[in-house]
Amino acid sequence: MSQRVREVLDVLNESGSARIQDMAARLGVTAETIRRTIAVLEHQGLVTKVHGGASLKNWGLEPSFAQRFVQNQPTKRRIGDTAAGLIADGSSLFLDVGSTTAYVAQALRQKHDLLVVTNSLPVAQALAGQNNNRVFMAGGELRSHDGGAFGADALAFVRQFRVRHAILSVAGVDAQSGFFLQDLREAEFSRAIIACADEAIVVADASKFGRVAPIRIAEPGAFHRLVTDAPPPPDISDMLAEAGISVTLAG
């Protein structure tokens, strides 16, 4: 599939738009195939369909980040869909940096009138200019590997807000002490957004259970919900229950 996507994008890049029939002829495939490819590009927000053809959106000329980030991992996609299901149209939320949260952002493209605060470039890119959303991006130097901003400015920026949900990813979940991250600044960030949200939602696939990481984010009691893909082992289940964290399993 992504071979076709590449080819279609190349053709579109030549002049910004192209007709379906022409592309089909150029690439030696059926118009139907082109349509399907265009459909995924449209779903990613990279192109706009018109009758008879498609044109690149004036921004997002190259799908560098979004594409690199959201390789199709079915598990994370399911978690993302489920987490997005918890968010109502018109709601407000914070989304932090992370591969799982990128899937949440992708799933949230179905929603409308969201108020989104984020320090993640891919998240902003997925939701800005989409369905009447308002997107607030925290600035700063962008980390090259994930497009996240973590400076003091960014921290101060997010503290201005008060939102319904904070959706965050973690590096590990431990039965003793709760949720962990690798990076101190990420942890600071997570704390800030938990403090600014009514409900803190952790998204984590089952591989995170029992995994240790150096920085503890906060007391388990600071979190409200965990969205994951498989029931956690008993000891972690106990910890979650004791902290009053409800678990939502991805369908």
Added chain:
Amino acid sequence: MSQRVREVLDVLNESGSARIQDMAARLGVTAETIRRTIAVLEHQGLVTKVHGGASLKNWGLEPSFAQRFVQNQPTKRRIGDTAAGLIADGSSLFLDVGSTTAYVAQALRQKHDLLVVTNSLPVAQALAGQNNNRVFMAGGELRSHDGGAFGADALAFVRQFRVRHAILSVAGVDAQSGFFLQDLREAEFSRAIIACADEAIVVADASKFGRVAPIRIAEPGAFHRLVTDAPPPPDISDMLAEAGISVTLAG
């Protein structure tokens, strides 16, 4: 449909209004088709119908909306390539919001070790995590139509920097008073980045020549270089020469 819409807007942009019959002849379709297209444009509040024709609302004042449709992409691409050619590997620069600057960003993906400051999501998107670049994105609420951040925070953010080049787009170039924008906050931004850069480079295609817009950015002398696709008319040429602005034509 939207293909037709673009063509009609293109014709209307030439002089601000046109007759239905003329447009039908020009585009090789029935007058009825033009009427239907005009109807949707009217419904979007972009044009006003008059008996026998239609005229663009706010022509010259608000090209931003029409600009989304009238994408002169090959031209902008050439300008972008040329502007990028002025930047050395390892250099530092500011890039503001705009369709032309997005093409500059695109062309700059060939370079490496750049230090890029921007308030534009698409620009950050194009250059972050690429060839060892460092990207600093100014935060704030992202405008839905172009992904730009223009708040006070963003303004303060960019003032921290000192870079080699500032690459900016404009809404119009006038022989009397120089360079214009339609938005006050954009103009403030442009002034800030001009003050923070050694060299101010304007990228503008030839359609901007003689076009008026409400906000003057700065004295012509504040700019150093103009990258465009066709030689400017004599009066503008004189203005540029007098202000010491060198003109670079895109190949």
Added chain:
DNA sequence: TGGTTAATGTGGTTTTATGTAGATATACAA
């Protein structure tokens, strides 16, 4: 090897853009 899955092709149906023709409305001049 067989079985599962992803990508593409095929045929038939639905939708869209445009054209055509006739009825109605509008501008303008005598």
Added chain:
DNA sequence: TTGTATATCTACATAAAACCACATTAACCA
């Protein structure tokens, strides 16, 4: 004012494109 030319509106016709369900092929994996 009335008459006439032209523009607009409405309804219907048609060809092309989009959509959908199913068949086929290719690739991959146990």
